[in-house]
Amino acid sequence: MTEHENEHERDTAESDGTGDRSSWRFFHATGAAPTGEPPALPPPPPWREFTGEPVQPAAPDDERAVHRRLGTHGSGPNLRDEDIDTVNAALLLRRPLLVTGPPGVGKSTLAYLIARELGLGRVLPWSIVSRTTLRDGLYEYDSIGRAQAIAAWRAGADPSPEAAADPAAPSPERAPSLGDFVTLGPLGTALLAYRRPRVLLIDELDKSDIDLPNDLLHVLENGSYDIPELVRSALPTADVFTDDPGGRAEIVGGRVACREFPVVVITSNGEREFPAAFRRRCLPLEMRAPSREQLISIVVSHLRRRPEGVDTLVDDFERRLRNGGTQSVDQLLNAVHLTTAGSFQADADGRKLIEMLLRDLAKGR
Known part of the structure; x- marks a missing residue:
């Protein structure tokens, strides 16, 4: 058989469904970290392309958190072939995964499994309670701390040696920076402009106030949000804290916009239904008990x-x-x-x- 005939046979097998239907997968649920360069993700569909700036440094690793969730050998939740297909579809389409199932079957562990296998760095966990609001996940602004810092700055620098050694301490030469009082939450950090997507775990969304899923719609659709305090300041840039330990990020014009839509894993114990508009934007995955x-x-x-x-x-x-x-x-x-x-x-x-x-x-x- 000639090479041309071989190619024709492969094309025919793929077109009629008899070929290797798993060849499109790039996540295989092995739980093994990449041995070399992390695997490249396929390009997003045109309607899920984003061009956020400025590009942030690569996400830090948190092996201790991964080991706590997956153990040393990377054993993860019990995923069927159709579950693995669903995860790959969500990654390919840049859509959130809505993971349901009984407690303790590894719903939240799935986020760590994806992060380890694809080399996406530290998972950004956002645990939901009944009082959680959208802003809690996006950012926090410490207005009282800033007012106190400005008052201290106007009163003059602290002459103590401790203050002199602290670069963040108020001084006559340095007014308190607005960015020093803004801290991005897990969702807000995930939407920064990274070259490779961050993994965001929204844990137990069904425990939230009834409005939170609807509030998430705009952010999940557009991959961006504004920080009004920075927008009103008219500062061209601001250096803020992130949800990563010791992390900082530059924000331009008070707007945060992603470059790669994050891998969003939303878990639910099924305590209530979500609005149809929210479910339309997610891919459902129901997990079973481990074998x-x-x-x-x-x-x-x-x-x-x-x-x-x-x-x-x-x-x-x-x-x-x-x-x-x-x-x-x-x-x-x-x-x-x-x-x-x-x-x-x-x-x-x-x-x-x-x-x-x-x-x-x-x-x-």
Whole structure:
């Protein structure tokens, strides 16, 4: 068969659906970090292209947070082939993932799995409570601190040696900078202009006030927002704090705009429905409970060994799930670690303690 015929056969197989349908994937849910250069992401669709400026330095890493979530071997949530396809579609289309499922199945862990495998640096976690507002995720402005700093500056510099050694301390030569009192939140930091996207975890959005999902629509659609305090100041640029430890970023004209739309993982325990306009902008992914092999892999990854007796505990954990219980993988890890620590005795008192650790979370005790 000639090379031309081979190419024609491959094209035919792809067009009729008999070829390798997974060849378009660039995220494979392996949990392994890149060995060399991180994989290049495919270009976005034209309607999801952004041109934010100025370009920020690459995102910092946070291996300790990744290890806490994934363990040393990168064991992540139990994803089916269709789940992996959904993640890749969200990454390709630059759309948020709306991840649902029972507590403890690894919904928030998925963000760390994506960040590690694609080499996207530190995950920006935003935990939602009933009082959370959109501005909490975008930025914080310390107006009281700025007023106090201006008053101190007008009164003159502090003559103490400590103040002299502090470059941020008020002095006659340096008025307090407006940017020193602005701190970008997780969402605000994710929307800075990075060459590679940041990973933003919006955790438990269903716990929010009813207005927050609607408030997110404009930001998620446009990939930008204004900081009114900086806009009103008419400063051409401002150097502000970010959500990264010790991070700073230059803001031009009071406007933050992304260059690469962030990888947004939104988790929900299904406590309420979201508006149709919000769901239209997200790709849904419903996660299932880990398989037995996945549970053992998670234990080995976190404890760096396969403890004796782990199979019995995993079987007990699976039985509780099959009986309709609400359990979290964290409970299994705690039980395994406890029973393999020191001279723990699995007597009547020990068994009672294990029962407490593996209790049904839906029963409220």
